[in-house]
Amino acid sequence: xxxxxxxxxxxxxxxxxxxxxxxxxxxxxxxxxxxxxxxxxxxxxxxxxxxxxxxxxxxxxxxxxxxxxxxxxxxxxxxxxxxxxxxxxxxxxxxxxxxxxxxxxxxxxxxxxxxxxxxxxxxxxxxxxxxxxxxxxxxxxxxxxxxxxxxxxxxxxxxxxxxxxxxxxxxxxxxxxxxxxxxxxxxxxxxxxxxxxxxxxxxxxxxxxxxxxxxxxxxxxxxxxxxxxxxxxxxxxxxxxxxxxxxxxxxxxxxxxxxxxxxxxxxxxxxxxxxxxxxxxxxxxxxxxxxxxxxxxxxxxxxxxxxxxxxxxxxxxxxxxxxxxxxxxxxxxxxxxxxxxxxxxxxxxxxxxxxxxxxx
Numbered sequence: 001x002x003x004x005x006x007x008x009x010x011x012x013x014x015x016x017x018x019x020x021x022x023x024x025x026x027x028x029x030x031x032x033x034x035x036x037x038x039x040x041x042x043x044x045x046x047x048x049x050x051x052x053x054x055x056x057x058x059x060x061x062x063x064x065x066x067x068x069x070x071x072x073x074x075x076x077x078x079x080x081x082x083x084x085x086x087x088x089x090x091x092x093x094x095x096x097x098x099x100x101x102x103x104x105x106x107x108x109x110x111x112x113x114x115x116x117x118x119x120x121x122x123x124x125x126x127x128x129x130x131x132x133x134x135x136x137x138x139x140x141x142x143x144x145x146x147x148x149x150x151x152x153x154x155x156x157x158x159x160x161x162x163x164x165x166x167x168x169x170x171x172x173x174x175x176x177x178x179x180x181x182x183x184x185x186x187x188x189x190x191x192x193x194x195x196x197x198x199x200x201x202x203x204x205x206x207x208x209x210x211x212x213x214x215x216x217x218x219x220x221x222x223x224x225x226x227x228x229x230x231x232x233x234x235x236x237x238x239x240x241x242x243x244x245x246x247x248x249x250x251x252x253x254x255x256x257x258x259x260x261x262x263x264x265x266x267x268x269x270x271x272x273x274x275x276x277x278x279x280x281x282x283x284x285x286x287x288x289x290x291x292x293x294x295x296x297x298x299x300x301x302x303x304x305x306x307x308x309x310x311x312x313x314x315x316x317x318x319x320x321x322x323x324x325x326x327x328x329x330x331x332x333x334x335x336x337x338x339x340x341x342x343x344x345x346x347x348x349x350x351x352x353x354x355x356x357x358x359x360x
Contacts, residue, residue: 006254009138009149011173014243016236019139019177023056026094029135035093036060038084040107042099042141043067051141051180055098060088068102070273074121074157077109084114091115094135100192101145101154101276104138108153108169111136120164121157126334129166138171141180143242144192144277146199146250148174154266154276160328161270176247178239190228190307191277193242194298196249197224198280201294202259203252206338210255217252220245228301259339260290263332264356267325272313282309286359290339314360326353 013025026037036059043065045051055063064080084092091114097107111133113120123129138148147153151170152163184192200221203213223245227238265279274282285302288295302309314322330336330353336344 004255005167007151007167007170008254009171009174012176013174014176016177016179016240018175019051019054019180022054022096022139022175025173025175026096026137029094030058031090031093033059034088035090036062036088037094037096038092038110039063039096039098040066040080040103040110042103045098045141051098066099066103066106068100071161071269071275072102072106072109072153072155074119074124074155077106077113077120077155080106080110081113081120084110091134094137095133096137096139098139098141100140100142101147101195104140104145104147104171105153105155107136107138108133108147108171109155109164112153112164112166112168120155121159123164123166124155124157124160124162126165127167129164129168132168135172137173137175139175139177139180140243140246142184142188142192143178143181143239143246144194144196144249146196146246146253148176149247149250150253156270160331161266162331176243178236178243181239181243186305187307188277190301190305191275191281193224193228193245194281194284194301195277196220196242196246197228197298197301198261198284198294199249199253199258200224201284201291202261202339203256205291205294206256206259207341208256208338213252213254213256216248216254217256220248220252223248225297229297229304257334257338259335260287263329263335263339264325264353266332267329267357268313268360270328271317271321271325274313278310281307282313282360283356285309286356312360314357317357322354322357323350325357326350329353 095111097103115131152165154163200217203217261284264283268274268279
């Protein structure tokens with residue numbers, strides 16, 4: 001058995017209002033007047049003085065507002081990297097992502113591609129990155145994705161939707177300020193929170209499970225139950241706890257993996273552009289066969305919060321389109337091995353996946 005040396009986020013600040021300390025947190029990493037901090041900020045915050053006024057720009061620092069209607073594409077990352085190289089004479093002092101999972105992934109990917117030659121699509125997969133990225137910081141404004149703590153950055157490329165999974169991907173610094181999640185719309189709150197819940201279920205029921213993953217997964221799962229099924233938390237307590245559930249849910253797959261829901265939702269994301277959180281919900285709703293208890297509890301949460309999931313999104317697809325989604329899903333071999341076991345190919349056939357997608 002070869003044990004993996006797993007990288008973690010080396011510095012974390014947690015607390016309500018901790019975003020106010022951003023300038024002090026970043027200052028020791030400034031490399032000079034010509035090496036800016038580049039902030040990628042979810043464009044939902046454009047014109048939001050409450051948040052943006054606290055990002056203090058000096059010298060050549062820059063805020064770039066990122067559209068988050070669609071998941072990040074490799075072509076988008078390549079464009080951001082090219083823009084930085086053309087505009088500045090030196091590499092940035094750091095890349096800071098302020099937003100949800102999409103913005104986190106963009107910040108991680110840009111940081112890596114500034115120091116690794118070529119196109120980002122060439123690095124999709126496991127352990128293809130050869131050089132550490134530049135200093136990068138994650139500041140989540142929604143909780144659930146676990147992107148703030150994971151070793152991957154999920155990108156849609158020309159051929160597939162797949163992460164750049166590497167030891168160099170995790171953030172150097174994360175700022176967890178639960179106050180920043182106050183404006184999240186209810187549906188979005190639910191879908192992204194369920195991303196965390198699904199991480200836990202897939203990790204805890206997987207063949208890769210070990211005590212390390214289990215301890216984080218169980219903690220995240222108990223927090224999710226408290227937040228989504230019980231009524232004894234204040235709004236602030238729920239925000240604090242969901243931020244920690246996201247962190248623990250992300251850590252639960254550090255030495256483990258996700259499973260069927262993630263593999264199939266990547267297919268939906270690639271072909272139909274369905275965003276990750278809602279995609280996981282649409283898929284997970286039909287996975288009783290694999291996660292009977294987890295799906296039953298999910299349906300209970302969905303009912304409690306009056307969430308209606310989109311129906312029939314695969315109703316009018318051609319066989320060719322089903323095949324494309326299935327190709328993407330099947331390419332995620334570690335996820336299937338975790339979910340089903342070493343001989344997963346005997347059970348997970350193209351016909352089986354077609355039937356499941358047709359239910360959606």
